[in-house]
Amino acid sequence: MPRKPAIQRKESAKEANPPSSPASDILKEADKLKTQLSVILEQSPMIIIIADTEGRIEYVNRKFNDVTGYSLAEVAGKTPRVLKSGETPLEVYKSLWETITSGNVWTGEFHNKKKSGGYYWGHASIAPIKNSEGEIINFIGMEEDFTARKNAEDALIQAHKRVEELSQAKDIFIQNITHELKTPLSVILGNISLLRDIAPKESAKEWTRLLDMEERNAIRLRRSIEQILQLGKLDSAELKKEPVQLDKLLQDVYLEHLPIANMKGVDLDLSLDKFELQADRELLRLAISNFVSNSVKFTDKGSVELSMKVLGDSVLVRVSDTGIGISKENQSKLFQKFFKADPNAPGSGIGLALSYTIINKHGGKISVKSELEKGSAFEIVLPRGG
Ligand SMILES: Nc1ncnc2c1ncn2[C@@H]1O[C@H](COP(=O)(O)OP(=O)(O)OP(=O)(O)O)[C@@H](O)[C@H]1O
Ligand SMILES: [Mg+2]
Structure with a gap:
């Protein structure tokens, strides 16, 4: 009896334990990719919002929940306006909507309101997602919470302002105090030279000695005042x-x-x-x-x-x-x-x-x-x- 052809044995083995077909391979790969993508979206350090063509929220990731305090169930079907703080000008939203509905990417900053009533600063990129025919089917928004950086920048700006105010106050103070010190000194120096003229002949030597001493000290004081005044303003002054x-x-x-x-x-x-x-x-x-x-x-x-x-x-x-x-x-x-x-x-x-x-x-x-x-x-x- 002829032996069964090897190929037939192989086929029957195939039926018992069918190998994967190209289509099921693709499906499996697609499934794997989907799982990977959803893990990436969920664990992203950026806030991610996916909305439909009307701007109604379909998906938000965990970071969205962490930052805003809203869960997906609370915002699904609503527009991102739930986060509106009232501090972003209306034109910003208008230009955003015009940009993304005409197929372009919009980038900008928002000052958004959390569920708790607090605020956060978001740097966002919002892009349309298109199908193979080029039609917009969704919008995806990615937002970085940069509140800490913004606060630090604001604090720095405030600190700079304060330093400038103090520096101005210092300049005014130095000007005033210098005037206060210089005016009586000029009087003293003027009087010294008058006193030289009226010194009595019999004690002229002693008068000169004392007046020289007075003058030296007054001049020294005037130099010190001049130096302090210059040192105070030299850093910022133009020559x-x-x-x-x-x-x-x-x-x-x-x-x-x-x-x-x-x-x-x-x-x-x-x-x-x-x-x-x-x-x-x-x-x-x-x-x-x-x-x-x-x-x-x-x-x-x-x-x-x-x-x-x-x-x-x-x-x-x-x-x-x-x-x-x-x-x-x-x-x-x-x-x-x-x-x-x-x-x-x-x-x-x-x-x-x-x-x-x-x-x-x-x-x-x-x-x-x-x-x-x-x-x-x-x-x-x-x-x-x-
Ligand atoms: N020609 C010098 N010989 C010896 N020591 C000097 C000489 N020039 C400067 N010094 C030293 O350097 C120091 C600093 O000099 P500086 O001119 O800055 O200040 P000052 O003369 O003490 O005070 P000011 O100039 O403000 O009245 C002086 O106190 C002194 O110790
Ligand atoms: Mg000196």
């Missing part, structure tokens, strides 16, 4: 640059400090070169004046030298002294606000911080060389352009 004859400016600085140097018995030397640069005259004078003031203040014997040298398109201003010198450690702190090597020395410790800012704003550079008990030299290089 008022104009052509400045540097040799003329150094001459003024020299004359300003000559009386005190003479009184201390310290030689004050000046050596000039012709140089014009773009600079804020008053500020530059204040900056250079402070280097000379320091040198005179911290030198008890010997000399202080103020010199300048043209280096092509820049100029080197040098202030050197034979004074107490500055330790290596302190040299790195000199330009910090309020630093003073000796807390008991006269001064407020803002001169060099101010000089540094001013020179920096003129595109200049400062370097220091100093040795304790031998003296110091400050070199300032300024470009012609300022």
Whole structure:
């Protein structure tokens, strides 16, 4: 008897345990994909809303429920208007609807209301879903809850506003207080020179000594007030640059400090070169004046030298002294606000911080060389352009 063909045995085996056909494979794959997609939608960190062509909600994911407090059962069949806070302008909704019904994607921000009455900020992308014929069959909205970021941004904006208000208040305060301090000082300085004229001959020496002392202190106070005023406004202030004859400016600085140097018995030397640069005259004078003031203040014997040298398109201003010198450690702190090597020395410790800012704003550079008990030299290089 002939043996049954192998193929027949195979077919009967097939009937007992039918293998998958291409169609059922596709169905299985589609099922798997559907499950995967619904898991993805459910677990998405974004809020997802699917609506019909009239905008009525058909599906919302878990994140929607977490953020808004509404379940699918509560919003199904309703439009996303349930989340309306009244704070998003009507035109936004109008443009949204026009965009998506004409087949385009709309992106924007909403301030939405939760079931609890609280609010959240959503950054949304809403897109039409089309069938193979290109007809819109659904809308899908994806929304990111960025309330925390928005709150942080708002807090930052508020903080900035507050800083600005405080800074304005500070400027006004400094202006007022400076005026308050400067006015009586001008009277004092004026009276000192009147008193010199009427000093009785027999005690003229003593009068001069006392009046010199008064004048020195009043001038020192005026410089401190000027420095504090400048330091307060320098950060935000624009420089008022104009052509400045540097040799003329150094001459003024020299004359300003000559009386005190003479009184201390310290030689004050000046050596000039012709140089014009773009600079804020008053500020530059204040900056250079402070280097000379320091040198005179911290030198008890010997000399202080103020010199300048043209280096092509820049100029080197040098202030050197034979004074107490500055330790290596302190040299790195000199330009910090309020630093003073000796807390008991006269001064407020803002001169060099101010000089540094001013020179920096003129595109200049400062370097220091100093040795304790031998003296110091400050070199300032300024470009012609300022
Ligand atoms: N030529 C110098 N010789 C020795 N020490 C100096 C010299 N220049 C600056 N210093 C040191 O640097 C410190 C800071 O100087 P800065 O000009 O900033 O402040 P100040 O002179 O103390 O006070 P202010 O200038 O505000 O009246 C000084 O207190 C001093 O210790
Ligand atoms: Mg100083």
